[in-house]
Amino acid sequence: MNWLRLISVASVLLLLVPILVLLYYGLGPFRDPVGYSAEVFDSIGLTLFASALAVIVDLVLFTPLAYYLARGKDRVTESLVDIPVSVPHPIIGVALLILDSPVTPTGKFLLSLDINFYNTILGLVTALVIMSAPIYVKSMEPYFESKDSSPEEFAMGMGASKLRTLYSVVLPNSRDGLTSASLISMSRALSEFGSISIIAFYVLQYPFYGVSPASVTIYEFFSGNMAGGLNAAVTASAAMILVAIPITLAGHLVRRKARK
Amino acid sequence: MIEAMISARIGEFHLKAEIKGEGVTCLAGKNGAGKTTLIRAIAGLLPIDEGFVRVGGTDITDRSVEDRGVILVTPSTCFPHLRVDPHIVWGARLKGFKPPREYVLKVKSDLGIGYDGTVGNLSRGMRQRVALATALVSSPRAILVDEAFLGLDDREAFISVYGKLAKEAGIDVVFSSQDEADGNLADHLYLMTSGVAAQRR
Numbered sequence: 282m283n284w285l286r287l288i289s290v291a292s293v294l295l296l297l298v299p300i301l302v303l304l305y306y307g308l309g310p311f312r313d314p315v316g317y318s319a320e321v322f323d324s325i326g327l328t329l330f331a332s333a334l335a336v337i338v339d340l341v342l343f344t345p346l347a348y349y350l351a352r353g354k355d356r357v358t359e360s361l362v363d364i365p366v367s368v369p370h371p372i373i374g375v376a377l378l379i380l381d382s383p384v385t386p387t388g389k390f391l392l393s394l395d396i397n398f399y400n401t402i403l404g405l406v407t408a409l410v411i412m413s414a415p416i417y418v419k420s421m422e423p424y425f426e427s428k429d430s431s432p433e434e435f436a437m438g439m440g441a442s443k444l445r446t447l448y449s450v451v452l453p454n455s456r457d458g459l460t461s462a463s464l465i466s467m468s469r470a471l472s473e474f475g476s477i478s479i480i481a482f483y484v485l486q487y488p489f490y491g492v493s494p495a496s497v498t499i500y501e502f503f504s505g506n507m508a509g510g511l512n513a514a515v516t517a518s519a520a521m522i523l524v525a526i527p528i529t530l531a532g533h534l535v536r537r538k539a540r541k
Numbered sequence: 542m543i544e545a546m547i548s549a550r551i552g553e554f555h556l557k558a559e560i561k562g563e564g565v566t567c568l569a570g571k572n573g574a575g576k577t578t579l580i581r582a583i584a585g586l587l588p589i590d591e592g593f594v595r596v597g598g599t600d601i602t603d604r605s606v607e608d609r610g611v612i613l614v615t616p617s618t619c620f621p622h623l624r625v626d627p628h629i630v631w632g633a634r635l636k637g638f639k640p641p642r643e644y645v646l647k648v649k650s651d652l653g654i655g656y657d658g659t660v661g662n663l664s665r666g667m668r669q670r671v672a673l674a675t676a677l678v679s680s681p682r683a684i685l686v687d688e689a690f691l692g693l694d695d696r697e698a699f700i701s702v703y704g705k706l707a708k709e710a711g712i713d714v715v716f717s718s719q720d721e722a723d724g725n726l727a728d729h730l731y732l733m734t735s736g737v738a739a740q741r742r
Binding site for chain 1: 584586606607608609610611612613614615617618619620621622631632635636672675676679681
């Protein structure tokens, strides 16, 4: 008897039981058409769209940071990266609200440039970037660390800067790592609720005018603010899980392939 | 002319080596003798406690890796995503010059590179040849070859040809080997033991 395997499988099941139960009831006894109405699919669409945009921003802005941390010894910066995910998530929503408030100097400045976070796609994506970027960086950093640095040293010996080395040598050979980290951070963005329920409870912009992110819609069903109640919340949750799980699993499968 | 006097302590290991050579220099020694440590220190990839590195009379001790004009080639050095020809001219293009086509063809021919596929699809030995050709064509001050000559089927002939091409281009070459006899292929031979380099020739 492999006890370690048995304990490991049992502990994973412990994590998955609530989700499995939810899927059972959401797709079975509690299934409510309101939970898979056009409104719900619009909110899932908004969440997918905003999460995908957030991941693109993560890729462009935070890949250099992950590489810098992997190849350097900047432990201070490394610990700073964790801060957004280590505070209660609504704090990030409140922080963005204050940052862009008409009563603060930063808000006055941003609003003078027409940069508005409140109930906009920009605000939603910004919050998702802040919440998913640390996951992205923490996923890319060990990937870069595991790569042989000889080609990079070779490129730098020929005069390439560290940034040039990253873009010309490292990234073209890191497609599996980038794909995996993107999918993992996208699944993190899809699951966000705390910050976006404050900064972008719903979006007032085309093509998602009046649409809330999926997690907010589920909460609205649950709290009774939207018609449907618990049954609709459970059904919409099951629908969201069916969308999110393949993305999470794909991220980890690509990561496993990358490690081989 | 490459001159290095280096003292560096890495954990329990103390490197205390002095080498001086023009043309091709062989660093021979057993595993753990300090060959790679010395080569990496010359390349600027290891901090040194005391000493200097000069190439062609220019002191490069405090210069960054990208500003030293010294290229390190190891057995796993290559850019797998590039095709052979763009790979070979990569360093030259980076510096803003286009090496003459005839010269690139001569280097390829002399070093036995007869393919033009994607480098990642080539055999290990062919990848090493491409990397060594790339270093040569990018015209650095010096090329440091850390065991990248190992595993080549025509190793001795290859080292002779490579040394000749490097001398023609005015590039100093330092290579490591576990076989002291490889010193016969070089202008200078240093035998390394426990982090100390002793000149044999």
